[in-house]
Amino acid sequence: MARDTVMTRPLADPAFFARAFIEAGALAWPNGFELSADSLYRRLDEAGALIRSAA
Template sequence: MTSELVKVRKLQRLGDYRLKLWFSDGQAGEWDFSELARRGTPLTRAFEDPAYFDRVFLEYGALTWPNGYDWSPEALYRDMAGAGALKAESVAA
């Protein structure tokens, strides 16, 4: 784990609610976000459409969508690290 704040530096859409993410500390990995489509809350209902999920962009190092939903890069990093989904990889990869 890192003690500094991490940000997502780059993302790649892989389809089926999956993204590959590169973090500011040099770690990278793939993550499945399909749970967003199953939450069923007013803010997450848009994610039932995979095309809407693919509208993700980076804002201040956080995954963000047009409806204002964002995902904390620190929490995402913690979850991915805990699951063993991160490895050292340069952004240029």
């Protein structure tokens, strides 16, 4: 994923980042940037950042 684009640059501002909401099952921001649940899960899994609790 590109980290410094017109769509992602505003996310560096904590006040803008905090304006996140869920739209049609995707994590979204007011500028139209969205991350689908599948995409977010895959990226976190690939980075080893998912925390799985013992069931």
